Amino acid sequence: MLFTGGTVVTAQAAAPAAVRVVDGVVSEVGDLTALPGEEVVDCHGCLVLPGGIDTHTHLQLESMGTVTADDFGSGTRSALAGGTTTVLDFATQFHGESLAQGLAHWHTKAAGNAVCDYGFHLAMTQWRPEFADEMADMAAAGVTSFKMYLAYRNTMMVEDDEVYAALSAAADLGCTIGFHCENGRIIDVLAAQQLAAGHTGAYWHQHTRPPELEAEALTRLGMIAGLSEAPHYVVHLSAGLSIPVLRAARAAGSLVIAETCPQYLVLDGSAYGEPDTDRDGELEARKYVMSPPLRTPADSDLLWKALADGDIQFVGTDHCSFRIAGQKDAAVDFREVPNGAPGLELRLPLLYSYGVGGGRISLERFVAVVAENPARYFGLYPRKGVIAPGSDADIVVFDPSATWTIRHDLLHDGCDYSPYEGRELTGRVRDVFLRGRRVVRDGEPLKDLPPGGFIRRGLPDNEIR
Ligand code: URP
Ligand code: ZN
Ligand code: ZN
Numbered sequence: 055m056l057f058t059g060g061t062v063v064t065a066q067a068a069a070p071a072a073v074r075v076v077d078g079v080v081s082e083v084g085d086l087t088a089l090p091g092e093e094v095v096d097c098h099g100c101l102v103l104p105g106g107i108d109t110h111t112h113l114q115l116e117s118m119g120t121v122t123a124d125d126f127g128s129g130t131r132s133a134l135a136g137g138t139t140t141v142l143d144f145a146t147q148f149h150g151e152s153l154a155q156g157l158a159h160w161h162t163k164a165a166g167n168a169v170c171d172y173g174f175h176l177a178m179t180q181w182r183p184e185f186a187d188e189m190a191d192m193a194a195a196g197v198t199s200f201k202m203y204l205a206y207r208n209t210m211m212v213e214d215d216e217v218y219a220a221l222s223a224a225a226d227l228g229c230t231i232g233f234h235c236e237n238g239r240i241i242d243v244l245a246a247q248q249l250a251a252g253h254t255g256a257y258w259h260q261h262t263r264p265p266e267l268e269a270e271a272l273t274r275l276g277m278i279a280g281l282s283e284a285p286h287y288v289v290h291l292s293a294g295l296s297i298p299v300l301r302a303a304r305a306a307g308s309l310v311i312a313e314t315c316p317q318y319l320v321l322d323g324s325a326y327g328e329p330d331t332d333r334d335g336e337l338e339a340r341k342y343v344m345s346p347p348l349r350t351p352a353d354s355d356l357l358w359k360a361l362a363d364g365d366i367q368f369v370g371t372d373h374c375s376f377r378i379a380g381q382k383d384a385a386v387d388f389r390e391v392p393n394g395a396p397g398l399e400l401r402l403p404l405l406y407s408y409g410v411g412g413g414r415i416s417l418e419r420f421v422a423v424v425a426e427n428p429a430r431y432f433g434l435y436p437r438k439g440v441i442a443p444g445s446d447a448d449i450v451v452f453d454p455s456a457t458w459t460i461r462h463d464l465l466h467d468g469c470d471y472s473p474y475e476g477r478e479l480t481g482r483v484r485d486v487f488l489r490g491r492r493v494v495r496d497g498e499p500l501k502d503l504p505p506g507g508f509i510r511r512g513l514p515d516n517e518i519r
Contacts, residue, residue: 055074055075055076055092055093055094055095055447055490056072056073056074056075056086056088056089056092056093056094056095057072057073057075057095057097057102057449057451058072058086058088058094058095058096058097058098059072059096059097059098059099059100060097060098060099060100060101060102060451061100061101061102062083062102062441063101063102063103063104063417063418063420063421064104064418064421064426064440064441064442065418065419065421065422065425065426065427065440066418067418068101068417068418071083071084071085071102072084072085072086072087073086073102073441073447073449074086074092075447075449075487075490076490077490078446078447078489078490078491079444079445079446079447079489079490080441080442080443080444080445080446080447081443082443083441083442083443095451095485097451099453099455100451100452100453100454100484101417101450101451101452101453101454102441102449102450102451102452103137103402103421103425103441103449103450103451103452104421104425104426104429104438104439104440104441104445104448104449104450105137105138105139105140105425105438105446105448105449105450105486105487105488106133106136106137106138106139106140106401106402106424106425106450107138107139107140107141107142107424107425107428107429107432107434107438107439108133108138108140108141108142108370108371108373108398108401108428109142109313109368109369109370109428109431109432110142110144110289110290110313110315110370110371110372110373111129111133111141111142111143111144111370111371111372111373111374111398112143112144112372112373112374112394113125113126113129113130113141113143113163113164113373114126114129114163115144115146115374116148117374117392117393117394118390118392118393119392120376120381120392122374122375122376122394123375123376123377123381123396123467123468123469123470124373124375124396124398124467124468124469125163125167125468126143126163126164126167126168126172127167127168127169128466128467128468129141129373129375129398129467129468130167130168130169130170130172130506131169131466131499131503132396132398132399132465132466132467132468133170133398133399134169134170134486134488134493134494134499134503135399135465135466135483135486135494135497135498135499136398136399136400136401136402136403136483137401137402137403137450137452137483137486138170138398138399138401138402139170139171139438139448139450139486139488139493140170140171140172140173140434140438140448140509141168141170141171141172141173141398142172142173142174142175142199142370142428142432143160143164143172143173143174143175144174144175144176144177144201145157145159145160145161145174145175145176145177145197146159146160146176146177146179146210147176147177147178147179147180148179149179149180149209152184152188153176153178153185153188153189153191153192154188154191154192156176156177157174157176157192157195157197160174161508164508165505165508166505167505168505168506169493169499169503169504169505169506170488170493170506171438171446171448171488171489171506171507171508171509172506172507172508172509173196173197173432173434173508173509173510173511174197174508175197175199175200175201175232176189176192176197176199176200176201177200177201177202177203177210178200178201178202178212178220179203179209179210179212180212180216181212181215181216181219181220183219185219185220185223186219186222186223186226189220189223189224189227189229190227193227193229193513195510196508196509196510196511197511198227198229198230198432198433198511198512198513198514199229199230199231199232199432199433199511199514200220200224200229200230200231200232201231201232201233201234201289202216202217202220202231202232202233202234203233203234203238204217204233204234204235204236204237204238204271204274204275205234205236205237205238205241205263205271205345206234206238206345207238207239207241207242211238214274214278217233217275217278218278218281218282221278221279221281221282221284221286222281222282222284224284224285224286225282225283225284225285228285228513228514229285229513229514230284230285230286230287230311230431230514230516231284231285231286231287232286232287232288232289232313233271233272233275233286233287233288233289234289234290234345235268235271235272235275235288235289235291235296236263236267236268236271236345236346237267237270237271240267240270241262241263241267244261244262244263244264245262245388245389248261248262248388249387249389253329254386254387254388255329255331255336255339255387255388256326256336256339256340256342256343256388256391257326257327257328257329257331257339257388258329258388259326259339259343259347259388259391260323260326260347260348262388263345263346263347265292265293265294265295265296265346265349265353266295268291268292268293268295268296268346269293269295269296269299272288272291272296272299272300272303273299275288276299276302276303276306276308276310279308279309279310280303280306280307280308283307283309284309285309285311285514285516286309286310286311287310287311287312287313287431288300288310288311288312288313289313289370289372290313290314290315290318290346290370290372291312291313291314291318291357291366292314292315292318292346292347292348292349292353292357293346293349293353294349294352294353294355294356294357297356297357297360297365297366300312300360300365300366301365309516311367311368311431311514311516311518312360312365312366312367313366313367313368313369313370314357314360314361314366314369315369315370315371315372315397316369316371316397316400316401316404316405317342317344317348317372317395317397317473318346318348318349318353318354318357319354319357319358319361319369319404319405319408319409320354320404320408320474320477321342321348321354321473321474322348322349322350322351322353322354323347323348323349323350325338325339325341325342325348325473326339326342326347326348327339337378337382337383340378340382340383340385340391341378341382341395341471341473342395342473343382343388343391343392343393343395344372344374344393344394344395345393358409358414358415361409361414361415361419361423362414362415362416362419364519366423367422367423367427367431367518367519368422368423368424368427368428368431368518369401369405369423369424370401370428371397371398371400371401372394372395372397373394373395373396373397373398373467374393374394374395374396375394375395375396375467375468375469376392376394376395376469377468377469377470377471378470378471379470395473396465396467396469396471396472396473397473397474398467399465399466399467400460400465400472400474401424402424402450402452402483403479403481403482403483404474404477404479405420405423405424406420406452406454406479406480406481407479407480407481410454410481411480411481425438425439425440426439426440427439427518430514430515430518431514431515431516431518432511432514433511433512433513433514434509434511434512435515437509438509446489446490447487447489447490448487448488448489449486449487450483450485450486450487451483451484451485451486452481452482452483452484453481453482453483453484454480454481455480455481456480456481456482456484457478457479457480458478458479458482459476459477459478459479460472460474460475460476460477460478460479461475461476462475466499482497483497484496484497488506491504
């Protein structure tokens with residue numbers, strides 16, 4: 055198979071070139087002409103990109119008394135339609151389980167259902183001494199990244215001593231741990247204060263999780279991680295206030311990396327509407343109940359700058375979809391609204407349109423933050439994240455001039471809304487290939503998609519910028 059006429063983009067350069075694929079692997083990139091019998095994919099006018107890697111998804115996650123609207127079937131189909139060919143999902147060790155049980159549980163969910171390639175982070179909702187050995191077992195099984203929550207008290211939140219123990223074990227293994235950075239104890243106090251004042255609507259969610267609580271948790275994490283010089287990263291960074299914290303930690307020698315998400319770059323807290331609203335306004339606000347909450351346009355500007363400057367290294371979606379009907383609408387007050395929103399399919403189009411089209415990041419930086427840096431940090435490079443001889447032929451043919459308006463009925467997830475409804479974008483995924491096999495044609499995933507594969511991963515490259 056030969057991809058001709060397009061501009062091949064890596065994190066380092068964008069140049070006209072053809073790409074030859076043999077047996078699902080890139081064999082040559084350059085000035086190539088078709089061999090007799092070779093299938094040609096005409097990419098004139100298009101960018102030829104490495105398949106996207108979403109570093110942060112929650113598929114078929116049991117949370118807040120319900121389960122996410124997307125399982126591995128619908129979620130990964132939606133991923134492919136949006137140019138993401140690998141997802142890293144959070145396998146979760148629930149209270150009382152071993153890490154092996156959490157991993158086995160997630161393998162059962164994904165195997166035979168996922169249609170793109172996938173790996174797992176292992177989320178630990180508590181610490182037990184035997185987990186140090188179990189983390190080594192996980193790494194041997196290809197799960198080289200972990201996660202802990204500094205919020206969601208009584209379900210997933212861990213305490214500082216647990217963070218210290220886990221980071222020490224991770225440092226011994228060379229593995230990384232991602233942290234949800236918000237101060238869960240103070241969130242509970244602020245939420246109780248709002249409820250005592252009669253403030254029950256989704257509008258108030260943002261006021262219980264101010265940016266200070268993210269920056270504080272990140273500062274505390276940095277100090278604890280410094281004790282063992284452990285690799286670690288912050289998931290879904292949302293606040294401008296956190297960026298100087300990252301810089302200071304790095305200047306002090308910390309191995310800290312940062313992920314942000316499209317929602318914090320493109321949306322803002324005006325989505326929560328007004329405090330006094332009718333039922334329709336309340337349901338509209340509930341679409342955006344996620345943690346951390348949406349911030350201000352000034353925060354988004356700072357995040358874009360940090361992404362361009364290398365202070366933030368990659369973009370995942372935190373795709374955690376709950377339907378309005380029967381899920382978000384059932385909550386009595388803001389504390390009960392299932393936290394999370396969909397976004398898996400729109401990561402590349404949003405980053406391209408607002409980022410490259412908006413003059414906020416270069417084309418090469420776009421590829422770095424959606425594909426190459428995730429691959430390098432999560433031990434997938436150079437198999438994934440780049441179009442180069444020897445890499446998997448995970449290829450996205452992206453039309454940079456197509457204009458379109460986001461409507462949920464154009465998307466392929468299992469949710470019943472998009473937080474980005476009505477946004478006008480320039481740039482659209484045309485065709486997608488997973489290990490050399492076509493999986494999307496003209497923006498539509500093919501009907502019978504073969505299963506994706508579990509990818510065993512190596513150790514993080516802490517030098518990414
Ligand atoms: O609101 C969110 N983000 N839900 C998913 C769980 C998490 O915190 O990542
Ligand atoms: Zn989180
Ligand atoms: Zn998440």
